[in-house]
Amino acid sequence: MRHPVGIIGVGNMGGAMAMRLRDCGWPVQVCDTDPARIQLLEPFGAVAQQTPAQLAINSVAVIVCVVNAAQTDEVLFGPQGVAGVLQSGRTVILCPTISPQDVESFAARLGERGIHTVDAPMSGGPQRAREGTMSLMVASEPTVYDRQAALLQALSSKVFHISSNPGDGAxxxxxxxxxxxxxxxxxxxxxxxxxxxxxxxxxxxxxxxxxxxxxxxxxxxxxxxxxxxxxxxxxxxxxxxxxxxxxxxxxxxxxxxxxxxxxxxxxxxxxxxxxxxxxxxxxxxxxxxx
CATH class of the missing domain: 1.10.1040.10 (N-(1-d-carboxylethyl)-l-norvaline Dehydrogenase; domain 2)
Structure with missing residues (x-):
């Protein structure tokens, strides 16, 4: 089943991932501070949302593709953050390159709300993200990994399940x-x-x-x-x-x-x-x- 996916941060990599998922038939919502980036994706069928919270309401999985830990914290736990509305049992996929300690902290805070974390930094550049051939270095509990396997495999033909411990992907x-x-x-x-x-x-x-x-x-x-x-x-x-x-x-x-x-x-x-x-x-x- 292709469940609804939200992507926060649709710059070079996030935008390419959104187009890749739409090509593969996934329902995609997008959110970014730059309206021009969102406008580029609307012809592909991506649905624009104004805030991370709005995006999270109907998303089964939320992909965070911002630049650093401070931005990640804001989109997850800020006033309009994902964590306040994402239903228990749903999943946040963390793609930024941030410190392992930050990943562990975010995963623990999300876990307190019943939200699963997939630590999934990526490598390969926008073209490979668009083609679905970038590398994904995934760390998550096996049951969570299995639940999101179809989504991860749509994003990348090179998914490496590193361990069950978020932080090891980072x-x-x-x-x-x-x-x-x-x-x-x-x-x-x-x-x-x-x-x-x-x-x-x-x-x-x-x-x-x-x-x-x-x-x-x-x-x-x-x-x-x-x-x-x-x-x-x-x-x-x-x-x-x-x-x-x-x-x-x-x-x-x-x-x-x-x-x-x-x-x-x-x-x-x-x-x-x-x-x-x-x-x-x-x-x-x-x-x-x-």
């Missing part, structure tokens, strides 16, 4: 995104070096893509960077936030590696250099100028 996502940040900084560094050496950047990247230095994020972002395309798909600030959260999680676990903190520092420096609102491919632009 941990997995932070590990992944720390590596993505390290790989992106590394790819930008070597392409900036190749340019300084007088090499053709397109040909250099052709070689890297077929050799031991290849990474998906490096190829994806550096193709855009070489073309001078820094229109934001994922802002510099997102990986700045995610790598910072990952380094904090590493410290909480008593681990300190040689690369993670340095990669996080590069994103912070690019932000300070005025590149915050550009695509994270702009790390190349920042390193090219050094």
């Amino acid at each position: 941990r997995t996502k932070l590990v992944n995104n720390l590596l993505a940040g390290i790989n992106l900084v590394g790819a930008a560094e070597v392409l900036a070096l190749a340019g300084r050496m007088g090499l053709d950047l397109e040909k250099t990247l052709d070689v890297i893509e077929q050799s031991s230095g290849q990474s998906w994020i490096g190829s994806d972002r550096m193709r855009r960077a070489i073309a001078g395309d820094f229109a934001p798909r994922a802002h510099v600030t997102l990986l700045e936030k995610d790598t910072c959260l990952a380094v904090e999680a590493a410290r909480a676990a008593g681990f300190e590696g040689p690369l993670g903190a340095r990669a996080a520092q590069v994103f912070a420096q690019a932000h300070q250099a005025g590149l915050a609102e550009l695509d994270d491919a702009a790390i190349f632009k920042y390193l090219q100028g050094r």
Whole structure:
């Protein structure tokens, strides 16, 4: 059964998820602080709601796809939040990249109201979200997972059930995104070096893509960077936030590696250099100028 689904936050990823679900025949309601984002989805049959609370009234599952923990707290527990109206036994699916401790706290507070939590951060970008091929790192009780399996599988052909403990999805996502940040900084560094050496950047990247230095994020972002395309798909600030959260999680676990903190520092420096609102491919632009 395709039960009614609400999506709060329909930017690049949330909007792509809404279109994907509508393609698959799911009834979808959407809510966002930016009316223009909602207008883009109405031709697909998504129903607009003014507040998270209004969206939650008739939703069996609510997908939260905002940016950070503060926004998540507001849409869940604020004056017009989901938790005040969502029926006991229904489910909140948390997709933002936030700290494991925040996920655990939100899950506990929702649980006090009889609301289930699926910790489900995502990876892959808007195009893969639209196609249903992004990765979902899911942590939830098995019965809750089974109840939402059809919805999760409509969203993604790559659903990984990490554990029964909300918070472990967030941990997995932070590990992944720390590596993505390290790989992106590394790819930008070597392409900036190749340019300084007088090499053709397109040909250099052709070689890297077929050799031991290849990474998906490096190829994806550096193709855009070489073309001078820094229109934001994922802002510099997102990986700045995610790598910072990952380094904090590493410290909480008593681990300190040689690369993670340095990669996080590069994103912070690019932000300070005025590149915050550009695509994270702009790390190349920042390193090219050094």
